[in-house]
Amino acid sequence: MHELSVANEIVRVAIREAEKRGAKQVKSVHLVVGRLTHLSKEQLTFCYNLLKKDTILKGSRLIITEQEPTVKCGSCGYLGPISKVTDDELGLWAVSLTCPKCGEPVEIKEGLECRIKAIRMVLDKN
Amino acid sequence: MDSSTVIKPELGEVFDVELEEDILEANRKLAEENAKTLRKYGVRSFDIMGSVGSGKTSLIERLVQMLKGRYRIAAIGGDVATTIDAERIGRHGVKVLQINTGKECHLDANLVKKALSRLDLSSIDILFIENVGNLICPADFPLGCEKRVVVISVSEGEHMAVKHPYIFAGADLAVINKIDLSTIMGVDPSKIERDIHLIKPNLTVIRTSCKTGEGVAEVAKALGL
Numbered sequence: 001m002h003e004l005s006v007a008n009e010i011v012r013v014a015i016r017e018a019e020k021r022g023a024k025q026v027k028s029v030h031l032v033v034g035r036l037t038h039l040s041k042e043q044l045t046f047c048y049n050l051l052k053k054d055t056i057l058k059g060s061r062l063i064i065t066e067q068e069p070t071v072k073c074g075s076c077g078y079l080g081p082i083s084k085v086t087d088d089e090l091g092l093w094a095v096s097l098t099c100p101k102c103g104e105p106v107e108i109k110e111g112l113e114c115r116i117k118a119i120r121m122v123l124d125k126n
Numbered sequence: 127m128d129s130s131t132v133i134k135p136e137l138g139e140v141f142d143v144e145l146e147e148d149i150l151e152a153n154r155k156l157a158e159e160n161a162k163t164l165r166k167y168g169v170r171s172f173d174i175m176g177s178v179g180s181g182k183t184s185l186i187e188r189l190v191q192m193l194k195g196r197y198r199i200a201a202i203g204g205d206v207a208t209t210i211d212a213e214r215i216g217r218h219g220v221k222v223l224q225i226n227t228g229k230e231c232h233l234d235a236n237l238v239k240k241a242l243s244r245l246d247l248s249s250i251d252i253l254f255i256e257n258v259g260n261l262i263c264p265a266d267f268p269l270g271c272e273k274r275v276v277v278i279s280v281s282e283g284e285h286m287a288v289k290h291p292y293i294f295a296g297a298d299l300a301v302i303n304k305i306d307l308s309t310i311m312g313v314d315p316s317k318i319e320r321d322i323h324l325i326k327p328n329l330t331v332i333r334t335s336c337k338t339g340e341g342v343a344e345v346a347k348a349l350g351l
Contacts (some may be wrong), residue, residue: 002263009149017143038262085324094291097326105328115148123141
């Protein structure tokens with residue numbers, strides 16, 4: 001729901017980095033988005049494509065990789081994928097902060113990020 | 127180092143800039159700053175989140191009525207427009223400040239930082255921040271409060287928790303409000319509570335009716351007030 005402001009920030013950072021290096025063109029911006037955020041890949045891409053017009057990013061693509069959530073259990077030491085709650089009858093699907101091994105509460109380690117990992121750019125010959 | 131051993135991209139060459147810059151992290155950092163400011167002044171702060179109409183303002187009003195004799199209280203109201211909610215809370219004789227987000231569907235740490243700069247924190251013991259009515263976006267934007275409280279009501283139906291797991295995953299207290307309507311609504315609050323515990327097993331869940339005042343004292347206790 002707040003993809004426009006997030007995309008705006010991505011564009012701002014990418015332009016800043018490109019200008020810092022005197023790039024003449026940006027090819028792609030690589031973003032990692034955790035599945036535990038409410039950010040939609042489609043909406044982020046849509047907003048990015050709107051915002052990149054008339055900037056150095058105009059010919060670039062936003063490439064999003066989704067990060068699966070991982071959790072750590074303070075009790076048994078489990079480190080791995082988050083548990084999921086499903087109810088087939090109701091078609092429900094939700095994450096659970098319960099340890100899949102011992103049932104104790106877990107802490108989120110990955111899945112909340114929205115990180116610009118890399119920007120691919122073409123440097124200016126001058 | 128000898129310049130011949132340093133590899134530099136040829137001009138005109140495609141170059142990958144590794145960055146690792148987190149867009150949401152900027153808000154988290156500001157939230158930490160807010161938390162630090164609030165701690166410095168000894169202000170206990172609570173972020174009240176929930177859907178439109180779940181009873182966030184009513185809960186704050188009830189808590190203010192109950193606690194204003196013992197604590198110096200202030201409240202920040204967050205809405206897209208109007209000062210209606212802040213005025214409701216202000217009628218109880220406490221300092222209120224309204225943030226109008228204009229377009230945004232949630233409060234963020236920067237807006238709260240601005241609001242904090244307009245409050246005399248040394249004259250406040252408790253700060254309630256009422257987030258914009260929304261169970262989705264506030265989850266991604268911590269404000270720096272000591273505790274995050276999510277309020278849902280039985281009138282929103284039985285499946286609110288499993289439909290919005292992330293807001294519960296990040297909450298420190300869950301309130302099921304309008305408990306006086308559960309029979310009329312045909313909603314079993316135990317079912318909602320079970321769902322909340324599937325998402326976050328150690329989350330305290332309190333049933334309230336902000337209309338009758340039922341459960342409000344327990345909320346205050348759970349907040350350590």
